[in-house]
Amino acid sequence: MKERVVIVEDDKMLLEFLVENLGMNGYEVEAFESPIKCIDYLKDNEAHVVLTDVKMDDMTGDEVLAHVRKNYPDTGVIMMTSFGNITHAVHALQKGAFDYVTKPFKAKEITYRINRFFEADNIDFNRKQKIQPLSEDHQGERKQSVDSKNSGNIVQPTDKKFIGQATEIKKLMEILPQIAESTAPVMIQGESGTGKEVFANLIHQNSNRSDQPYVKINCANLPKELVESTLFGHVKGAFTGAISDKIGAFEKANGGTILLDEITEININIQAKLLRVLQENEFHRVGSQEAIESDVRVLATSNRNIADAIADEEFREDLYYRLNVFPISIPPLRERKEDIPLLVNYFVNRYTEQYGMEAKEVSDNLMEHLVNKKWQGNVRELENKIHRGVILSTDKDTITLDHIENNLFSKVDLEVSKEVLSDLPLMSIEDMELQLIKKALEHTQGNQKEAAKILGITDRTIRNKIKKAQANEVQ
Template identity: 90%
Template structure:
């Protein structure tokens, strides 16, 4: 009898990948984008394991975990997150989660963790639990709802806005209506956390396609073996495990817009197929010779140096020029310091409203600190700091520097680090290098250039070593 796994994940593309992967590996799978629907299903049906995302709108992953452990104590829970940290991992495990995995992950990794759960016979979890400090993945921008478009006007999203009065930001807002009115591809470049995805959302929302599908694909999260299928779909029997036809992102986005976030992470062989879509407005499903017409506007983002990626044969030059009809560059926060007070106050208001708190102000010392900070993580880092400050100052009307910078979890992190280090086996120098690279990337939130500075090597060396390790695993 097949073991049943219930998946709760509001990212439709990732949900489809997980269903396909687990079905191929012999599991009976029930998939839900809605955590409420998943909990309703569990009332009438047994499941051996629940695989749940952490950040969802209707319920959080923590709430799903609490519900399952209270009502179905024999059912295991594995949590997935794009923004996890070691403190949250520890708490999740203490609350009864069997495992905790950080996105992006490979197909083999998630399958291994699920197999391990069922092989453990679901007993004595504590002996099996080990914290794996995977690289923290920068938090994704929330999906923004489309709003009716007014001719020639910028329609701001209801959730996140592009806040700024700096000349560079005002220039972007001025040209936005003209970019949105076109159907030409757009290439948006900038450091992680600057707001590339927010700008892309605005382009779609202000276009005449705003009432049509808007499909977002995080190219860095796509498992290599399923990239082509995810983008273009496949036909039944195209490869082992292709038990039925599958609709790809380009077919789903027909008539609308597709955002290829971090496009430089797509395998160079698949880039040739993307070029064909842009040149000929058609594509083929994997395993099919039939051409499918494509009426899709393509938006792309990258935080990499494109010229460097092209020189290293990691990105096609012809694809870059095809995408670069409207080259957009989002400036880092340190180059528009005059916008920092606006952003601080915006996020304070946002999170006090979200938590139903009274209005708060920011102390003069904290504001000065925020304006002078270098902000390697840009607007995303600033938002996370303010979010933390609002939570930690719940009973106070002023957010201070202590609320933002005080390390409340150092003791927990230290204890976990000791546990991990005490269990660290002897390994080769090559494996140790990978461990150091991994730790440096955790420290820099995935920023390879900053990690390279810490280690005294080049970011190209980091990429090469990671690629080599991945190819050896495959």
């Protein structure tokens, strides 16, 4: 028996297109312009999947979804809409929809969605993770061979996973397929170490660009004078030292994805050129008037408060809104403590396998300590602690608190804290902040990133505080 797909769509032309396409792909198709007629049909006929529009006159797609889930729990529901938004998609998936697709879509896309349902355990699909591994056909050839010496910033996404059962994490994972299959820009915000880059990697891995270049640029580490050249390239003679033409990140990423990590660190003048790329899909190499077309999906991350950056005139408001099609916020670890045991076990298994060790477990005392700890460095800090514990526990089968909070390492942090906080006289909060920054910089020999870690702030904050203090001294 062929798998039966029932379609509810009040656009007659789209309905005919879907019937023809799915029929050619081997499905038995029943089609209805009226959702009420579809409901009547389901009373006496079995359907494996219902493909329904969201906005219809007689009944909404949400009502069709609710009816099918209540009366035919083994039948999958895929929703189609021209008015999709991230909130509605999340709610639809939470209510039991198997998938959610935004019009217009290509024939192969809707076929892929239906195929994926049947490839899954469709009897129990509602209890499965909504994000499924891509099939081999959909992945295409991922064996992109890139010589490490010549690859520039082209990277292969890491195998790190986004682990969690917290409500916000579940929502992110449920909406990931729709975000991934779009070409719209994505802005991912969150504190350092929360997993912004990991989520960005997942977007690329699950997109139809997964077999194309994935270029990552760490904007915070770019020298100011090389930012424009790094992003857009330059021609020979464009500036001193430009001895030959150079291809920039956007050219390398053509047809694929570019990740602009910590985008708020880019100079505001360069931000105007980024805006042009997003608006016009073209750019110029430094020193050239020739426009180069750009087919690049842009993902951006930031650990800053964007509103503050805009207020301080350090980030363009128009660029923010252009990037903010999919605004993603990754919660800090302290707001998802229920995920800590999951993460701990994941990292323990990962590093024991990496070092060829026997399986290890975490002591109850250590787990309680980890759950109650305030994680300034978030998931990255937790991972580093577990990595340390796996190594120091050597041949033991249990990792204890002593392995994680080893006195040898804890003493360093304690001494730094004492040095920074000691002997400060009474003064204004603003002056105290500056003194703390100076002490931390003295301890780190001027390394602003290390000083920022000690103080639990960003190195951008340190630069801004110093800049403000210098301005006050001039006045």
